[in-house]
Amino acid sequence: MPALKALFTLLMALATTLPVRAAAAELALPGYQRSDGAITTYFGGDSIDPYFAAKALLAAQDAGMATTTAAGKWIAWQLPRQHGDGRFDRYCLTGQHFAACQAADADDALMAAWMELLVRTAPAKGMPPAWQASFDKAARYLDTLRDRRTGVYQISSTLPVALLMDNVEVSSAFKAVSAYRQRLGDSSGAAAWARQAEQLDQAILRVFWRKGGFLVSTQPRERSEFYPDAVAQIFPILADIQPPGHPHASAYQAWMTTHRFAWLQMTEVDFPWGLVALVADKMGDADAITCWRVRSNQFRHGHHWNVLEEALFLAFEARLTPAQALAPPPASLRCR
Template sequence: MKEALLALLLMIAALAHQPADAAELSLSGYQRADGAITTYFEGDSIDPYFAAKALLAAQDAGVKTGTAASRWIAWLLPRQHADGRFDRYCMKGQRFVSCQIADADDALMAAWMELLVRTAPPQGMPPAWQASFDKASQHLDTLRNPATGVYHISNTLPVALLMDNVEVSSAFKATSDYRRRLGDTAGAAAWGRKAEQLDKDILRVFWRAGSGYLVSTQPRETFEFYPDAVAQIFPILADIRPASRPHAAAYRIWMKENRMAWLQMSEVDFPWGLVALVADKMGDKDAIACWRMRSIQFRHGKHWNVLEEALYLAFEARLTPEQALAPPAAGLRCR
């Protein structure tokens, strides 16, 4: 009873921290009555990374996530290992049980830390959230390569990925903002310095002038849309860029080279809504409209997960019912 009351109070507090004029995210078919968020529509598996990333992306796209995030946090928090890690979960009987280790500890720790600080009520994280944040942060520290400054996938996979490190940077920046909201100037500055140093390390390790970003510290023999193409604009989401490469120029070049391939991804692979989130940050409404129009027929299918759903709902929430049903605007190039 106490746990249920605490979860309710936290949910109310989180809602009070959200913009009043934003829509509220409802992940129907993905978030269960107990707060768990499945990776696929009415699915039987849970990957905590995708749940956290979906909530963060939806918030970035302008919808309120207080209720959904607080319910998810209440479900996942007691499942955290003592060392800060989380597992992936599968349905067994009528309950979810641990069935796999996380795909990438660095990205998951970062997403969880960022979700906690961005969902926290105005007075700060409750003690249980803070303890969970601290454990995740401490585990993330064990993944940092002191020689390069970037973070490894896990303690058993000593490989650094560009996109994972961008997410770590994003978590540090969000934590700095959180400490600043609480009036902790020194704490905000400390987390800000961590983010600034990581951004420098990311550029030193992964950026190659003339050829773009390396995706991994491990050599790759083939080029694939994900991760190779997606990674080239992913740093925009955390405002990371080489001095010689303004975001607008990088985005324009990427869209010129990859727009058609991206919009056709939903037919053979995931639609990569994160690219639409980059488009949103760059103010490219046409790209978002095309993504939504091309992807809708594949919604809830095998190439559609909770991250795509959260972004789809966030973009849809901006439309009036008439706009949602209207045909594409004249001159909109989606093929």
């Protein structure tokens, strides 16, 4: 008993002296998320791309923000707009309401992002029935896009081309579903989804990995551009897809040596590619994130800025004090 009492006293002392981990900041998207839950692609925009909305929420979560409120409102808005076969549309503002105006781009990536968002936003007891039904429809439709010969997923039923980055997102979704099933105590279900992810990862490497670099598409490309060619080389890091003999750290360092300044200048001429900053975050490169955040700040809500960039900017800024957020980068940082 004396020993037990001493242990209890020690644990109580530790509980009162150890630092308490701060709760994650909750994502809010003023100017992008409307009161009804809809998330526009651009600031105060008149169009909605469901892929960018889901991707923004997932990326913010990856960068450490809580997204329960924003994601819950978006899911509630999107659920009744899902087609019976699992697909979604893009939407345009007509009067005061958004109406379907165009088929969504890249069904494979969108189905994957939607499935991942549902399982990562689900309450501890599991997805509500309406969410589960939506997930099942998306999963069934995604399965129709799998090329049985190669094992990778194609863009859509009308565009039978496989893209590296889309398949990485499908892999990420499968891994998230596996983790979700494990969280619910369904070990066999978790193992089944993990096997799907592993099989897809192997197929991705067979189809896209060539001589020390990734192809971006099964369709030949005439010239190489920053997007998708350069961005795609480190995108697999986000889903932990690693070619044999090419560790993530080496691949990331080589990419930054070659493309760092081009990437940081992209905000001025093209999209800011905040997903590269998310890779930097995964690799522990705080300097790259600082440079991206400081250089991008002046372009927020502009022509080259969408909700995905905004979500990542807010996630990285949430880690800072107000003074740190306003401070220029140290002179030792090479941000130009």
